Amino acid sequence: MTQPASGQDEPDLWFTLEHRPGPAWRYDLPEFEQDYTEHFAFIGLLRQRGLLVGGGPRPDQPGHGMIIIRGVDAAEAEYLATRVDMSTVHGLLEVTVRPWRVVIQ
DSSP, X not given: OOOOTTSSSXXXXXXXXXXXXXXXXXXXXXXXXXXXXXXXXXXXXXXHTTOEXXXXXXXXXXXXXXXXXXXXXXXXXXXXXXXXXXXXXXXXXXXXXXXXXXXXX
């Protein structure tokens, strides 16, 4: 039988931040010529706070990507993704925050 990731009774709850082009996305530019400065700053903040598990683009869907974070509750995950990541505030990207129950590590 698989044990919970943390060795406790309840498996860890992480979050996926699933990104897609937003209203400010420049469709006249290739994906990797978009201005990701604010998004990369957000990723740096997540790393600095020890929340970042990993992230990157989805090669099957240009302009889409995902970040996995841990160590926050649902409200903070939503706040970080929609209010702290200035690339979503300014509309380059849109984001969906989803909980992810981690049972195997």
